[in-house]
Amino acid sequence: MLIPSYLKKHSVLFSIFTGAFSLVLTNSAFNILLPNFVSMYGISTSLGGWIIALYMLAMTITMPLTSLVVDRLGRKRTYMLGIGLYGSFSIIGGLFYSYVEIVMLVRFIHGISAGLMIPLSLVLLFDCYGKESRGRVTGIWGMLLMIAPAIGPTLGGIIMEVGELRHLFWINVPFALFSIVMCAVQIKPYQPARRKSIHREGIMLLVMSIALLSLGIQLLSNPTVPMWIVYILFGLGVMTLIRFIQKENTREEPIIRYKLLRRNPIFRTVVIISVIQDSVMFGAIFVLPLLFQEVFSLSASVIGAMFIPTAICTSLFVWVGGKWMDSGKSLNFIVVGVGFIVISIMAFVFLPPSISIIVIVFFMALRGIGMGLSDMTVTTIGLNSLPEEDMHEGSALSSTIERLLSSFTVMLLAVYYDVRWQSLVQSGESIEYAKWLALKEECFVLGSLMLITLPLILFINRKKVDIVVGSENKSTV
Incomplete structure (x- = not known):
């Protein structure tokens, strides 16, 4: 009797999570399959890269338009539209996977689905849970979603070794079907605002x-x-x-309400923090694998395994951070999390190439703890500072800015790395040392960039963000 009541209470969480989990799982699996696409379709590496790039391109374009779709359809039907597109085009991908043009189209539509679903996922959960429990819900949500990118690359590799690409599409269908049925039954209907x-x-x-x-x-x-x-x-x-x-x-009534940034200092500050955090996160995903390969001479399989401690610790501590947030205590634990991220990235500036792999695992785990304590908690604070009717627009606005600037960060890191190590080689340094020095400099820049968020987080803590604890209602911004 206890288990069914528990499941009923959190049925919305399970409904939304199922579709989002499958979406993140599949995308993380696709991200490592570029060599397979090149050999499978007999195409160039640059063309194969578009199979991956089209997903991000479609998602980035769709996110800011989500508020317009929500205005016409409502939150529930918009989210279900995303799941429906995701499931139906997964079927098309499974049937016609041998045509690279069809695969590109399917990946583009999957990106549109992600652009509709990602900004709305937390907003729909916030509609169902009061502010006194949103931190914990966000923690559980983040913990579950961190499992997907941890196992996605492994799943993609296994499927391509023992099966075919079509299986990676077909695996999405039962997830999408279950999610759309559960969402139709469990999520309350929303009347479209039709104000835009x-x-x-x-x-x-x-x-x-x-x-x-x-x-x-x-x-x-x-x-x-x-x-x-x-x-x-x-x-x-x-x-x-x-x-x-x-x-x-x-x-x-604009498509994107930029006024949310001007009139709400907490939301504006949170967007700045989130942009820096995402830029550092994606920057680390670019820099650290290169560092592990070029400096520490780790194999591809070991490099992939190095990110598992990060995913595990992030998933655990995102729940811990959410619970601490709901307790109404000081938000200084976010500062601690940021400090852990800074230490874990800066450490690679000073570690020698002969360092034990255990030490590398320790700092990767420390980075996961820091991300868990700071990332999703900051996002929750930003959404909590907005009126209920503006949450989906704030989420879309924040996500769009984060994606664009994170892409620029990775681009700049890639350009700097190539230019820097080549110039060092021309000045007389060995190739190995030149690449090591360039990567150390980028680690230093990422760590320093993360330090910028510390005074911003302290500003939020002083503002007494709107968090409800029990019956106590703290002042809103």
Whole structure:
């Protein structure tokens, strides 16, 4: 009797989690399959990279438009639309996986699904749980979702070794079907607000700006593309984005409510913190594998295993951080988490190449603890500071900014790494030492960038963010 009541209480969490888990699992599995795509379809590496890049491109374009879809359909139907697209196009991918054009189309639609589902997932949970328990719910949510990227690459490798690509599509179908049925039954219906007018010019400017900037990022590392083309794409993307913002600021109900950043200091501060955290996280994902391979001479399988302690510790401590947040105590544990991230990244600036693998595992685990204590907790604080009706727009706005600037961070790290180690070699250093020095410098930059968030987190702590504990209601911003 106890178990069914518990399941009923958290049925919305299970419903939303099932679809999101499958989405993250599959995408993390696809991210390591580039060599398989090249050999399977007989295509170039640059073309194969688009199978992965199209997902991120579609998701980045869709996220800011989610608020417009929600305005027309409501939160529940928008989320179910994302799951429906995800499941139906997984079937198409499973049936026609031998055609690379179909696989690219499916990955693009999967990205659209992610753009609809990711901004709404936490918002739907917040609708069902009071502010006194949102920290713990966010912790459980983050803990469960961290399992997917931890096992996704392994799953993708196993499927490609013992099966075929179609199995990676078909595995999504039962998850999507279960999730859409559960969401239809368990999530309460929402009346569409219909307060936004559809401005075709604004939508076109937004899609064009993000597409141009994302395309420029993808082509920057492609040696076959002249740099002047990349510069033109970035220039056009920036000009189009500026024009979009100018047009939207004149509208009473814009597609993206940038005023949320101006009028809410807590939300604005949280977006800055989240952008820096995401940039450091994706930057570390770029730098650390290179460091492990070029400096510590670890094999590909061992490098993949190095990220398992990070995923495990993140999943555990994101729940701990959420629980501490709900207790109403000081948010200084977020500062501790940021400190752990700084130490774990800065350590690689000083570790010698002959260091024991156990020490590397320790610092990777420490980074996971820091991410768990700080990342999702900060996100919860930002959403809690918004009115209920603005949560989905705030989530979409924050996610879009984070994705774009994180992509720029990785791009800059890639360019700096190539230029720096080659210039050191020309000055007389060995290739091994040149690459080590370039990677150490990037670790130092990432650690220093993370330090910027400390005064911002202290600012949030002093503001007494709106967190309900029991019957006590703390002051809102």
